[in-house]
Amino acid sequence: MTAVLALLTLLAGWEALVRLGGVDPLLLPSPMQVLEALWEDRALLAPDLWTTTYEVVLGLGAAAATGAGLAVAMHLSPALRGALRPLVIGSQAVPVPVIAPLVILVLGFGLAPKILLVALVCFFPITINLYDGLRAADPEARRLLRSLQATRWQALRLVEAPAALPAAFTGLKVAAAVAVIGAVFAEWAGAEAGLGHALLTANGQLETARAFAATLLLFLLAIALYGACALLERRVVDWIPRTGTGGP
Amino acid sequence: MQTEAETPVVGPRDVDGAGVELDAVGKSYGAVRALRGVTLRAAPGEIVALAGPSGCGKSTLLELVCGLTAADEGHVRAGAAALMPQRDALLPWLSALDNAGLALRVAGASRAQARATAHAHFAAFGLDGFERARPATLSGGMRQRVAFLRTLLAGRPVLCLDEPFGALDALTRLQMQRWLAGALAREPRTVLLVTHDVEEAVLLADRVVLLSPRPGRVVATLDVAVARPRARDDRAVVELRERALVALGAS
Numbered sequence: 300m301t302a303v304l305a306l307l308t309l310l311a312g313w314e315a316l317v318r319l320g321g322v323d324p325l326l327l328p329s330p331m332q333v334l335e336a337l338w339e340d341r342a343l344l345a346p347d348l349w350t351t352t353y354e355v356v357l358g359l360g361a362a363a364a365t366g367a368g369l370a371v372a373m374h375l376s377p378a379l380r381g382a383l384r385p386l387v388i389g390s391q392a393v394p395v396p397v398i399a400p401l402v403i404l405v406l407g408f409g410l411a412p413k414i415l416l417v418a419l420v421c422f423f424p425i426t427i428n429l430y431d432g433l434r435a436a437d438p439e440a441r442r443l444l445r446s447l448q449a450t451r452w453q454a455l456r457l458v459e460a461p462a463a464l465p466a467a468f469t470g471l472k473v474a475a476a477v478a479v480i481g482a483v484f485a486e487w488a489g490a491e492a493g494l495g496h497a498l499l500t501a502n503g504q505l506e507t508a509r510a511f512a513a514t515l516l517l518f519l520l521a522i523a524l525y526g527a528c529a530l531l532e533r534r535v536v537d538w539i540p541r542t543g544t545g546g547p
Numbered sequence: 548m549q550t551e552a553e554t555p556v557v558g559p560r561d562v563d564g565a566g567v568e569l570d571a572v573g574k575s576y577g578a579v580r581a582l583r584g585v586t587l588r589a590a591p592g593e594i595v596a597l598a599g600p601s602g603c604g605k606s607t608l609l610e611l612v613c614g615l616t617a618a619d620e621g622h623v624r625a626g627a628a629a630l631m632p633q634r635d636a637l638l639p640w641l642s643a644l645d646n647a648g649l650a651l652r653v654a655g656a657s658r659a660q661a662r663a664t665a666h667a668h669f670a671a672f673g674l675d676g677f678e679r680a681r682p683a684t685l686s687g688g689m690r691q692r693v694a695f696l697r698t699l700l701a702g703r704p705v706l707c708l709d710e711p712f713g714a715l716d717a718l719t720r721l722q723m724q725r726w727l728a729g730a731l732a733r734e735p736r737t738v739l740l741v742t743h744d745v746e747e748a749v750l751l752a753d754r755v756v757l758l759s760p761r762p763g764r765v766v767a768t769l770d771v772a773v774a775r776p777r778a779r780d781d782r783a784v785v786e787l788r789e790r791a792l793v794a795l796g797a798s
Binding site: 443464 | 610614629630633636638649652654683701707
């Protein structure tokens, strides 16, 4: 409720600022103009939204698979942990706008570079949260499994992996929120479709309202992805009693 | 208090499987000596309580018997042992039924097999109707019963119970002590029961081994030759409890 109120206040202020002539609408369109552009250019923007959604969901999926693999590998093998940790952390220092054109150069204009760049942005929070979660399993439960002569694999499957699920979902939700950034940079570096591409074209044509409309769709896409992950979390991690409603 | 319907069991019980023997066992963790020269025995089917102050190495002793850690000095010989850790260590994402059958799953049983085997005991354990309940929704006493069933279903001749009722309120604790006495009468095993409660030790055990503060060593062993079921206010129980407290230097 307060979130809606805050948003409405912000939008009303913005609308007033533009209408009262505080800024040039070519630089900053009013919220109403953005909504207008969204409606008028819907036939133009809908396929872009679909393309970007597709890229982001696939990239997020690839990041989840890679992140899970890396976290489990680092958890099980001290040697791999030592070898991979600097690479995993260092990967986050790579500026995506700089590396995006290189990736496009190597992988072409297709879907592959988009998935790769989304995954590059997303795998880090998933890997780190899952890795920490795997280590945080109840020591008494571990002791119990050891006393039952459980194999390493059984300890992982029966105790550590379920115990790490809440942390893994935290990582996934963070990843879902930032995933669109990767897709936009990838599209900027070379694409024929997608919201990032639409944003770039609209900017070039001085269609500021349409550029804002595309941004609004990116904004909503991030929220929808986060919401979907939060929903999935509630279904999967159903043993933790929750207080309040949570989510965005 | 003596009206409880329990099978009275006197004297050594006939159980297949091994006992437990510790000979002059010592164990240190870095500079901390946890145990020093501990010698004790539990015959097959015997219930031996290990009582002593906090940090006297009681839990370490159970780890040695369960093979979770090795002794620095002396010898440990024990039959295959199942551990019931302090705090029940139930897995919060598993149902009561799946928690009870965990040892069977680890031993290679399918989920359905483990559930069927565990379910056969649910009524006797007073858990009927709670098969699907998650640990968070169970009372403290029920959680302990699930944890004990899990320990029992490991199918090992020796049970190592680490302060099984330490986290329970006084009333539930009394009920659970009586319940455990009954359960062990029905399913006799060799039991090492770690507790800091001398009364609990006297109520449940055939023998009470009293340990000193760190480094833990045996200060006295009391034979509890009192017929079961026992009550807190039995003269013999009260007397033994006092003797134990004197031996521990508490009164």
